Amino acid sequence: MNKQEYDNYLNILRGELIPAMGCTEPIAIAYAAAKARQLLGAMPERMVARCSGNIIKNVKGVNVPNAGGQKGVEVAAILGALAGDPELELQVISKVTPEAVEQVRRLNAQKLCTCELQEGVENLFIRIEAAAGTDRVLVELKTRHNHISYLEKNGQVLLDADDIQTAECGDKSQLNIRDIIAFADAVALSDVEELIDLQIQYNNAISAEGLQREYGACVGKTLLELSPEDLRTQAIARAAAGSDARMNGCALPVVINSGSGNQGITCTLPVVTYAQAWNASREKLIRAMVLTNLIAIHQKRYIGNLSAYCGAVSAGAAAACGVAYLGGADYDLIGRTIINTLGNTGGIVCDGAKASCAAKIASAVNAGLLGYEMAKRGRVFSYGEGLVERDYEQTIRNFGRVGKVGMAVTDVEILNIMIGQ
Numbered sequence: 001m002n003k004q005e006y007d008n009y010l011n012i013l014r015g016e017l018i019p020a021m022g023c024t025e026p027i028a029i030a031y032a033a034a035k036a037r038q039l040l041g042a043m044p045e046r047m048v049a050r051c052s053g054n055i056i057k058n059v060k061g062v063n064v065p066n067a068g069g070q071k072g073v074e075v076a077a078i079l080g081a082l083a084g085d086p087e088l089e090l091q092v093i094s095k096v097t098p099e100a101v102e103q104v105r106r107l108n109a110q111k112l113c114t115c116e117l118q119e120g121v122e123n124l125f126i127r128i129e130a131a132a133g134t135d136r137v138l139v140e141l142k143t144r145h146n147h148i149s150y151l152e153k154n155g156q157v158l159l160d161a162d163d164i165q166t167a168e169c170g171d172k173s174q175l176n177i178r179d180i181i182a183f184a185d186a187v188a189l190s191d192v193e194e195l196i197d198l199q200i201q202y203n204n205a206i207s208a209e210g211l212q213r214e215y216g217a218c219v220g221k222t223l224l225e226l227s228p229e230d231l232r233t234q235a236i237a238r239a240a241a242g243s244d245a246r247m248n249g250c251a252l253p254v255v256i257n258s259g260s261g262n263q264g265i266t267c268t269l270p271v272v273t274y275a276q277a278w279n280a281s282r283e284k285l286i287r288a289m290v291l292t293n294l295i296a297i298h299q300k301r302y303i304g305n306l307s308a309y310c311g312a313v314s315a316g317a318a319a320a321c322g323v324a325y326l327g328g329a330d331y332d333l334i335g336r337t338i339i340n341t342l343g344n345t346g347g348i349v350c351d352g353a354k355a356s357c358a359a360k361i362a363s364a365v366n367a368g369l370l371g372y373e374m375a376k377r378g379r380v381f382s383y384g385e386g387l388v389e390r391d392y393e394q395t396i397r398n399f400g401r402v403g404k405v406g407m408a409v410t411d412v413e414i415l416n417i418m419i420g421q
Contacts, residue, residue, distance in 0.1 A: 001182050005174065009183045009294065010191055012170030016297055017195050018146065019202060020090035020261055021253045022065030022246065023353045025058035025306075028145040029073055029126055030080025031092045033113075036130040036139045037081040039153055044130035047113040049077045052125040053415040054306035056117060060418060061354035063249030066096035067104060073115040077128060079104050081113075089146045091253055117419070123306040123411075124259070144169075144305070145259050175298040177338075177392055178331055184291035189283060196289045199255035203242060203268040206252040210241030216248040216355030219362055231277050235270040236365045239319070242269060243358035257296050257315065259305035262353075266315035266361050267292045270369070271322035280326050292322030295338070302400020308411035309403030310348040312357065316364025317341035320372045327376075335392035336380040340371030343381040343388045346399045349407070351414050 001009075020027055029049060037044060051059075051073060063069055064076045083100040084092040107113075118125060126141040140150035142162075151159035210220050220241025227233040242265035246254060254261040255268075271292050275285040296318035303309050320341055321334045329337070345367040348360055374380065383390040387398040 001179060001186065005179065006183065006187075008170050008174055009179075009187075010170075012172060012175070012297060013192065013195060013290070013293060015169030016257055017199055017255050017264070017293060018090065019198070019253045020145070020256050021094055021251055022249075022261070023058065023062040024090065024145045024256060024259055024261055025055050025353060026062065026064045026073070026076035027090050027092060028124075028141055029055070029059065029076040029128075030064070030084050031086060031089055031146065032126045032128045032139045032141040032148070033077040033080035033130070034084030034086040034092050035148055035151075036128045036137050037084070038086050039137045039139065039151060039158070040130055040132050040135055042132040042135070044081050044112070045132045046130070047077055047081065048129040049073050049113055049115045050118040050127040050129070051115065052118055052121050052123055052306075053411065054123040055126055056115065057351070057415050057418060058306065058353040061352050062247050064093075065249060065251040066093050066101070067249075068101040069249060070101075070104065070108070072108075074108055074113040075104060077113045078107050081130065082107070090256075094251065094253070123304055172297060172301040175294060175301065177295065177298070177335055180291055180294045180298065181325075181331055181334065183294070184287045184325065187287070187290055189286060192290055193286055196286045199264065199268055199289065199293075200272055200285075202253050202255050203265045204272065206245050206250060206254055207238045207242035207265065207269050209250055209252055210243070210245035211238070213245070215244040215250060216358065218244060219358035220244050223362060231274070232366075232369050234277075235273040235323075235369065236362050238269040238273055239266050239365050240358040240362040243361050244355070247353060247355050247357050257293055258300040258311060260311050260315075262357050262361060263296060263300075263311045263315040266312055266365060267296050267319050267322070270319040270365050271326065274323045274326055278326060284326060288322040288325045291325050292318045295321050299396055299400065302397055303403035307403050308349050308407040308414055310350045310360050310364070312361045312364040313342070313345045313348055313367075316345065316361065316366075316368040317371070318368075319365055320368025323369065324372050324375070333375050336375035337368070337372045338392055339380055339388050339395050340374050341368045342395060342399050343386065344371065346387065347402060347407075349410060349414065352418060
Protein backbone atom coordinates (compact mmCIF):
# COMPACT_ATOMS: atom_id res chain seq x y z
CA MET A 1 0.00 0.00 0.00
CA ASN A 2 1.54 3.30 -1.08
CA LYS A 3 1.42 6.52 0.95
CA GLN A 4 -1.49 7.98 -1.01
CA GLU A 5 -3.61 4.89 -0.40
CA TYR A 6 -2.54 4.77 3.25
CA ASP A 7 -3.45 8.42 3.82
CA ASN A 8 -6.79 7.90 2.08
CA TYR A 9 -7.71 5.09 4.47
CA LEU A 10 -6.69 7.26 7.42
CA ASN A 11 -8.86 10.11 6.14
CA ILE A 12 -11.82 7.77 5.79
CA LEU A 13 -11.49 6.67 9.41
CA ARG A 14 -10.98 10.22 10.68
CA GLY A 15 -13.95 11.48 8.69
CA GLU A 16 -16.32 8.72 9.82
CA LEU A 17 -15.39 7.95 13.43
CA ILE A 18 -16.63 11.09 15.12
CA PRO A 19 -18.33 11.57 18.50
CA ALA A 20 -22.08 12.13 18.60
CA MET A 21 -24.73 11.99 21.28
CA GLY A 22 -28.07 10.28 20.86
CA CYS A 23 -29.60 9.24 17.56
CA THR A 24 -27.74 11.17 14.87
CA GLU A 25 -30.83 12.32 12.95
CA PRO A 26 -32.42 14.45 15.73
CA ILE A 27 -28.92 15.63 16.62
CA ALA A 28 -28.35 16.74 13.02
CA ILE A 29 -31.63 18.69 13.17
CA ALA A 30 -30.57 20.30 16.46
CA TYR A 31 -27.20 21.18 14.94
CA ALA A 32 -28.80 22.84 11.89
CA ALA A 33 -31.24 24.73 14.14
CA ALA A 34 -28.44 25.90 16.44
CA LYS A 35 -26.59 27.14 13.37
CA ALA A 36 -29.75 28.98 12.29
CA ARG A 37 -30.03 30.77 15.62
CA GLN A 38 -26.34 31.68 15.49
CA LEU A 39 -26.81 33.12 12.02
CA LEU A 40 -30.01 34.91 12.99
CA GLY A 41 -28.43 36.45 16.08
CA ALA A 42 -31.58 35.90 18.14
CA MET A 43 -33.91 33.14 19.24
CA PRO A 44 -36.21 32.35 16.29
CA GLU A 45 -39.81 33.45 16.60
CA ARG A 46 -40.86 30.79 14.10
CA MET A 47 -39.15 27.90 12.35
CA VAL A 48 -39.89 25.40 9.62
CA ALA A 49 -37.88 22.18 9.45
CA ARG A 50 -38.06 20.71 5.95
CA CYS A 51 -36.64 17.18 6.08
CA SER A 52 -36.21 14.19 3.80
CA GLY A 53 -38.35 11.15 4.48
CA ASN A 54 -35.48 9.22 6.01
CA ILE A 55 -34.79 11.99 8.50
CA ILE A 56 -38.44 12.12 9.56
CA LYS A 57 -38.54 8.31 9.78
CA ASN A 58 -35.51 8.16 12.06
CA VAL A 59 -36.66 10.96 14.36
CA LYS A 60 -40.30 9.97 14.84
CA GLY A 61 -39.87 7.21 17.40
CA VAL A 62 -36.67 8.07 19.24
CA ASN A 63 -36.17 10.18 22.37
CA VAL A 64 -34.23 13.39 21.78
CA PRO A 65 -31.30 13.36 24.26
CA ASN A 66 -31.48 15.89 27.09
CA ALA A 67 -35.08 16.67 26.19
CA GLY A 68 -36.77 14.99 29.13
CA GLY A 69 -38.33 12.18 27.11
CA GLN A 70 -39.68 14.40 24.31
CA LYS A 71 -39.63 13.17 20.72
CA GLY A 72 -39.95 14.59 17.24
CA VAL A 73 -38.41 16.84 14.63
CA GLU A 74 -39.92 19.95 16.19
CA VAL A 75 -38.50 19.16 19.63
CA ALA A 76 -35.02 18.56 18.20
CA ALA A 77 -35.12 21.83 16.26
CA ILE A 78 -36.43 23.92 19.15
CA LEU A 79 -33.94 22.42 21.61
CA GLY A 80 -31.06 23.05 19.19
CA ALA A 81 -32.10 26.65 18.62
CA LEU A 82 -32.77 27.34 22.28
CA ALA A 83 -29.87 25.61 24.01
CA GLY A 84 -27.54 24.22 21.36
CA ASP A 85 -23.93 25.14 20.75
CA PRO A 86 -23.21 24.72 17.01
CA GLU A 87 -19.47 24.63 17.65
CA LEU A 88 -19.99 21.21 19.26
CA GLU A 89 -21.54 19.82 16.05
CA LEU A 90 -23.00 16.36 16.85
CA GLN A 91 -22.75 17.01 20.58
CA VAL A 92 -24.64 20.26 20.06
CA ILE A 93 -27.17 19.70 22.87
CA SER A 94 -24.81 18.23 25.45
CA LYS A 95 -25.11 21.24 27.79
CA VAL A 96 -28.88 21.59 28.10
CA THR A 97 -30.26 22.76 31.46
CA PRO A 98 -33.51 21.52 33.08
CA GLU A 99 -34.96 25.00 32.58
CA ALA A 100 -34.35 24.73 28.84
CA VAL A 101 -36.17 21.38 28.72
CA GLU A 102 -39.31 22.91 30.19
CA GLN A 103 -39.04 25.88 27.87
CA VAL A 104 -38.89 23.50 24.90
CA ARG A 105 -42.14 21.92 26.09
CA ARG A 106 -43.83 25.31 26.15
CA LEU A 107 -42.46 26.45 22.80
CA ASN A 108 -43.41 23.16 21.16
CA ALA A 109 -46.94 23.47 22.53
CA GLN A 110 -47.03 26.97 21.03
CA LYS A 111 -46.04 25.53 17.61
CA LEU A 112 -42.83 27.53 17.35
CA CYS A 113 -41.60 24.98 14.81
CA THR A 114 -43.41 22.99 12.16
CA CYS A 115 -42.08 20.03 10.18
CA GLU A 116 -42.63 19.44 6.48
CA LEU A 117 -41.58 16.59 4.22
CA GLN A 118 -39.12 17.73 1.56
CA GLU A 119 -39.42 15.54 -1.52
CA GLY A 120 -37.00 15.19 -4.41
CA VAL A 121 -33.86 15.51 -2.24
CA GLU A 122 -31.23 13.05 -1.10
CA ASN A 123 -31.99 10.78 1.84
CA LEU A 124 -30.02 12.85 4.32
CA PHE A 125 -31.39 16.37 3.97
CA ILE A 126 -32.46 19.01 6.49
CA ARG A 127 -33.45 22.61 5.79
CA ILE A 128 -34.15 24.95 8.69
CA GLU A 129 -35.96 28.19 7.87
CA ALA A 130 -35.97 30.57 10.84
CA ALA A 131 -37.19 34.11 11.38
CA ALA A 132 -37.02 36.78 14.07
CA GLY A 133 -38.53 40.20 13.42
CA THR A 134 -37.68 41.11 9.83
CA ASP A 135 -34.65 38.81 9.61
CA ARG A 136 -34.81 35.48 7.81
CA VAL A 137 -32.20 32.72 7.64
CA LEU A 138 -31.96 29.43 5.84
CA VAL A 139 -29.62 26.57 6.82
CA GLU A 140 -29.24 23.36 4.85
CA LEU A 141 -27.51 20.19 6.02
CA LYS A 142 -27.02 17.26 3.66
CA THR A 143 -25.01 14.13 2.78
CA ARG A 144 -23.37 13.86 6.22
CA HIS A 145 -24.90 14.53 9.61
CA ASN A 146 -22.45 17.33 10.37
CA HIS A 147 -22.15 18.88 6.89
CA ILE A 148 -23.71 22.35 6.68
CA SER A 149 -23.98 22.84 2.92
CA TYR A 150 -25.86 26.13 2.56
CA LEU A 151 -26.34 29.33 4.58
CA GLU A 152 -28.47 32.31 3.64
CA LYS A 153 -29.53 35.44 5.54
CA ASN A 154 -32.08 37.95 4.29
CA GLY A 155 -31.63 36.69 0.74
CA GLN A 156 -27.83 36.86 0.77
CA VAL A 157 -26.01 33.57 0.23
CA LEU A 158 -23.24 33.20 2.80
CA LEU A 159 -22.20 29.61 2.06
CA ASP A 160 -22.86 27.23 -0.82
CA ALA A 161 -20.74 24.14 -0.27
CA ASP A 162 -22.66 21.32 -1.88
CA ASP A 163 -19.77 18.91 -2.15
CA ILE A 164 -17.78 17.34 0.66
CA GLN A 165 -14.08 17.46 -0.06
CA THR A 166 -12.74 13.96 -0.72
CA ALA A 167 -9.30 14.96 0.54
CA GLU A 168 -10.76 15.68 3.96
CA CYS A 169 -13.01 12.64 4.32
CA GLY A 170 -11.30 10.14 2.04
CA ASP A 171 -12.30 8.46 -1.21
CA LYS A 172 -14.41 5.44 -0.23
CA SER A 173 -14.44 4.14 -3.79
CA GLN A 174 -10.91 2.88 -3.13
CA LEU A 175 -12.02 0.56 -0.33
CA ASN A 176 -11.76 -3.20 -0.84
CA ILE A 177 -11.45 -6.16 1.52
CA ARG A 178 -7.90 -7.14 0.56
CA ASP A 179 -6.53 -3.63 1.06
CA ILE A 180 -8.50 -3.16 4.27
CA ILE A 181 -6.77 -6.23 5.71
CA ALA A 182 -3.40 -4.96 4.51
CA PHE A 183 -4.04 -1.56 6.07
CA ALA A 184 -5.14 -3.09 9.38
CA ASP A 185 -1.96 -5.17 9.42
CA ALA A 186 0.37 -2.28 8.59
CA VAL A 187 -1.13 0.90 10.03
CA ALA A 188 1.06 2.69 12.55
CA LEU A 189 -0.70 2.54 15.90
CA SER A 190 0.16 6.18 16.53
CA ASP A 191 -2.02 7.12 13.55
CA VAL A 192 -5.18 5.43 14.83
CA GLU A 193 -4.94 4.60 18.53
CA GLU A 194 -6.40 7.88 19.82
CA LEU A 195 -9.37 7.51 17.48
CA ILE A 196 -9.98 3.84 18.30
CA ASP A 197 -9.40 4.29 22.03
CA LEU A 198 -12.09 6.98 22.10
CA GLN A 199 -14.48 4.73 20.20
CA ILE A 200 -13.91 1.89 22.64
CA GLN A 201 -14.20 4.17 25.68
CA TYR A 202 -17.41 5.91 24.61
CA ASN A 203 -19.18 2.87 23.20
CA ASN A 204 -18.23 0.69 26.17
CA ALA A 205 -19.65 3.31 28.52
CA ILE A 206 -23.06 3.51 26.87
CA SER A 207 -23.23 -0.29 26.68
CA ALA A 208 -22.57 -0.53 30.41
CA GLU A 209 -25.27 2.08 31.01
CA GLY A 210 -27.72 0.04 28.95
CA LEU A 211 -26.99 -3.06 31.02
CA GLN A 212 -27.25 -1.25 34.36
CA ARG A 213 -30.55 0.56 33.87
CA GLU A 214 -33.95 -0.03 32.30
CA TYR A 215 -33.92 1.47 28.82
CA GLY A 216 -36.54 0.73 26.18
CA ALA A 217 -37.29 -2.96 25.79
CA CYS A 218 -34.04 -3.98 27.56
CA VAL A 219 -32.92 -6.28 24.75
CA GLY A 220 -29.33 -6.44 25.99
CA LYS A 221 -30.30 -7.14 29.59
CA THR A 222 -32.75 -9.84 28.50
CA LEU A 223 -30.11 -11.64 26.45
CA LEU A 224 -27.58 -11.54 29.26
CA GLU A 225 -30.16 -12.86 31.74
CA LEU A 226 -30.75 -15.85 29.47
CA SER A 227 -27.13 -16.94 29.21
CA PRO A 228 -24.78 -14.76 31.27
CA GLU A 229 -21.67 -16.96 30.93
CA ASP A 230 -21.77 -17.54 27.18
CA LEU A 231 -19.19 -15.46 25.30
CA ARG A 232 -21.23 -15.13 22.14
CA THR A 233 -24.28 -14.00 24.10
CA GLN A 234 -22.16 -11.47 26.00
CA ALA A 235 -20.94 -9.96 22.73
CA ILE A 236 -24.45 -9.73 21.31
CA ALA A 237 -25.96 -8.42 24.55
CA ARG A 238 -23.34 -5.70 25.04
CA ALA A 239 -23.92 -4.38 21.53
CA ALA A 240 -27.70 -4.44 21.95
CA ALA A 241 -27.50 -2.74 25.36
CA GLY A 242 -25.70 0.26 23.90
CA SER A 243 -28.58 0.73 21.49
CA ASP A 244 -31.14 0.20 24.26
CA ALA A 245 -29.67 3.21 26.06
CA ARG A 246 -29.03 5.35 22.99
CA MET A 247 -32.47 4.93 21.41
CA ASN A 248 -34.22 5.75 24.65
CA GLY A 249 -32.73 9.07 25.61
CA CYS A 250 -29.34 8.34 27.16
CA ALA A 251 -27.19 11.42 26.59
CA LEU A 252 -23.83 9.65 26.71
CA PRO A 253 -21.82 10.23 23.53
CA VAL A 254 -20.84 7.46 21.12
CA VAL A 255 -18.34 7.28 18.29
CA ILE A 256 -20.33 6.67 15.13
CA ASN A 257 -19.70 4.66 11.97
CA SER A 258 -21.31 5.51 8.62
CA GLY A 259 -23.25 8.32 10.28
CA SER A 260 -24.82 6.00 12.85
CA GLY A 261 -24.21 5.57 16.55
CA ASN A 262 -25.93 2.19 16.49
CA GLN A 263 -23.53 1.04 13.80
CA GLY A 264 -20.59 2.43 15.75
CA ILE A 265 -21.72 0.51 18.83
CA THR A 266 -22.29 -2.66 16.79
CA CYS A 267 -18.79 -2.44 15.34
CA THR A 268 -17.24 -1.99 18.76
CA LEU A 269 -18.70 -4.20 21.48
CA PRO A 270 -18.46 -7.68 19.90
CA VAL A 271 -14.82 -7.14 18.99
CA VAL A 272 -13.98 -5.73 22.43
CA THR A 273 -15.81 -8.58 24.18
CA TYR A 274 -13.94 -11.27 22.26
CA ALA A 275 -10.62 -9.46 22.64
CA GLN A 276 -11.07 -9.41 26.41
CA ALA A 277 -12.08 -13.07 26.57
CA TRP A 278 -9.21 -14.16 24.34
CA ASN A 279 -6.65 -11.95 26.12
CA ALA A 280 -5.78 -10.23 22.86
CA SER A 281 -3.10 -7.56 23.03
CA ARG A 282 -4.04 -3.91 22.85
CA GLU A 283 -2.35 -3.70 19.47
CA LYS A 284 -4.33 -6.64 18.10
CA LEU A 285 -7.58 -5.09 19.34
CA ILE A 286 -6.81 -1.74 17.72
CA ARG A 287 -5.97 -3.40 14.40
CA ALA A 288 -9.15 -5.51 14.59
CA MET A 289 -11.18 -2.37 15.23
CA VAL A 290 -9.59 -0.62 12.25
CA LEU A 291 -10.57 -3.56 10.04
CA THR A 292 -14.09 -3.72 11.46
CA ASN A 293 -14.78 -0.03 10.95
CA LEU A 294 -13.49 -0.02 7.38
CA ILE A 295 -15.43 -3.13 6.36
CA ALA A 296 -18.61 -1.55 7.74
CA ILE A 297 -17.93 1.68 5.83
CA HIS A 298 -17.07 -0.33 2.69
CA GLN A 299 -20.48 -2.02 2.72
CA LYS A 300 -22.43 1.15 3.48
CA ARG A 301 -20.80 3.17 0.69
CA TYR A 302 -22.94 1.25 -1.81
CA ILE A 303 -26.13 1.82 0.19
CA GLY A 304 -25.76 5.32 1.60
CA ASN A 305 -26.03 6.46 5.20
CA LEU A 306 -29.85 6.33 5.22
CA SER A 307 -32.08 3.83 3.43
CA ALA A 308 -34.67 1.11 4.05
CA TYR A 309 -31.79 -1.36 4.53
CA CYS A 310 -30.94 -1.73 8.21
CA GLY A 311 -27.34 -0.63 8.74
CA ALA A 312 -26.98 -2.98 11.71
CA VAL A 313 -26.60 -5.80 9.17
CA SER A 314 -23.49 -4.22 7.65
CA ALA A 315 -22.06 -3.44 11.07
CA GLY A 316 -22.85 -6.93 12.39
CA ALA A 317 -21.04 -8.51 9.45
CA ALA A 318 -18.10 -6.16 10.00
CA ALA A 319 -17.94 -6.94 13.72
CA ALA A 320 -17.78 -10.65 12.95
CA CYS A 321 -14.89 -9.93 10.58
CA GLY A 322 -13.15 -8.10 13.42
CA VAL A 323 -13.61 -11.15 15.65
CA ALA A 324 -12.28 -13.33 12.83
CA TYR A 325 -9.23 -11.05 12.54
CA LEU A 326 -8.59 -11.44 16.28
CA GLY A 327 -8.60 -15.19 15.65
CA GLY A 328 -6.03 -14.94 12.87
CA ALA A 329 -8.37 -15.16 9.88
CA ASP A 330 -7.04 -14.70 6.36
CA TYR A 331 -8.65 -12.97 3.37
CA ASP A 332 -10.89 -15.89 2.39
CA LEU A 333 -12.15 -16.56 5.90
CA ILE A 334 -13.09 -12.91 6.28
CA GLY A 335 -14.73 -12.86 2.84
CA ARG A 336 -16.76 -15.98 3.62
CA THR A 337 -17.82 -14.52 6.94
CA ILE A 338 -19.28 -11.56 5.03
CA ILE A 339 -21.05 -13.86 2.55
CA ASN A 340 -22.53 -16.02 5.31
CA THR A 341 -23.77 -12.97 7.22
CA LEU A 342 -25.29 -11.06 4.31
CA GLY A 343 -26.82 -14.24 2.93
CA ASN A 344 -28.67 -14.57 6.22
CA THR A 345 -29.79 -11.14 7.43
CA GLY A 346 -29.20 -8.92 4.39
CA GLY A 347 -32.34 -6.89 3.76
CA ILE A 348 -33.73 -6.37 7.28
CA VAL A 349 -35.81 -3.22 6.91
CA CYS A 350 -35.15 0.06 8.67
CA ASP A 351 -38.46 1.48 9.85
CA GLY A 352 -36.91 4.29 11.82
CA ALA A 353 -34.74 4.71 14.89
CA LYS A 354 -36.40 3.34 18.02
CA ALA A 355 -36.16 0.71 20.76
CA SER A 356 -36.36 -2.25 18.37
CA CYS A 357 -33.05 -1.23 16.78
CA ALA A 358 -31.39 -3.03 19.69
CA ALA A 359 -33.09 -6.28 18.69
CA LYS A 360 -32.02 -5.85 15.07
CA ILE A 361 -28.46 -5.32 16.26
CA ALA A 362 -28.72 -8.54 18.25
CA SER A 363 -29.92 -10.40 15.16
CA ALA A 364 -27.18 -8.91 13.00
CA VAL A 365 -24.35 -9.68 15.41
CA ASN A 366 -25.72 -13.18 15.98
CA ALA A 367 -25.79 -13.73 12.21
CA GLY A 368 -22.27 -12.39 11.89
CA LEU A 369 -20.85 -14.68 14.56
CA LEU A 370 -22.73 -17.65 13.10
CA GLY A 371 -21.32 -16.74 9.69
CA TYR A 372 -17.81 -16.71 11.14
CA GLU A 373 -18.24 -20.07 12.86
CA MET A 374 -19.53 -21.58 9.61
CA ALA A 375 -16.63 -20.11 7.64
CA LYS A 376 -14.10 -21.47 10.16
CA ARG A 377 -15.48 -24.92 9.48
CA GLY A 378 -15.24 -24.52 5.73
CA ARG A 379 -18.98 -23.94 5.33
CA VAL A 380 -20.24 -21.17 3.10
CA PHE A 381 -23.46 -20.44 1.26
CA SER A 382 -23.25 -21.70 -2.31
CA TYR A 383 -21.96 -19.22 -4.84
CA GLY A 384 -24.46 -18.16 -7.47
CA GLU A 385 -27.48 -18.68 -5.22
CA GLY A 386 -29.52 -15.58 -4.58
CA LEU A 387 -27.29 -12.52 -4.19
CA VAL A 388 -24.21 -14.48 -3.13
CA GLU A 389 -21.32 -14.56 -5.62
CA ARG A 390 -17.93 -16.25 -5.57
CA ASP A 391 -16.39 -12.77 -5.65
CA TYR A 392 -16.74 -11.26 -2.16
CA GLU A 393 -16.68 -7.72 -3.53
CA GLN A 394 -19.47 -8.50 -5.98
CA THR A 395 -21.56 -9.93 -3.18
CA ILE A 396 -21.17 -6.69 -1.24
CA ARG A 397 -22.12 -4.72 -4.36
CA ASN A 398 -25.19 -6.92 -4.88
CA PHE A 399 -26.53 -6.28 -1.40
CA GLY A 400 -25.64 -2.63 -1.73
CA ARG A 401 -27.69 -2.40 -4.91
CA VAL A 402 -30.67 -3.99 -3.20
CA GLY A 403 -30.33 -1.56 -0.30
CA LYS A 404 -30.02 1.58 -2.41
CA VAL A 405 -32.00 0.82 -5.55
CA GLY A 406 -34.20 -2.18 -4.84
CA MET A 407 -35.45 -0.94 -1.48
CA ALA A 408 -36.08 2.65 -2.56
CA VAL A 409 -39.78 1.91 -3.07
CA THR A 410 -39.84 0.06 0.24
CA ASP A 411 -38.46 3.18 1.88
CA VAL A 412 -41.31 5.28 0.50
CA GLU A 413 -43.93 2.79 1.63
CA ILE A 414 -42.47 2.59 5.13
CA LEU A 415 -42.59 6.37 5.40
CA ASN A 416 -46.16 6.53 4.05
CA ILE A 417 -47.29 3.99 6.65
CA MET A 418 -45.48 5.81 9.45
CA ILE A 419 -46.97 9.22 8.62
CA GLY A 420 -50.42 7.76 7.92
CA GLN A 421 -50.72 8.31 4.18
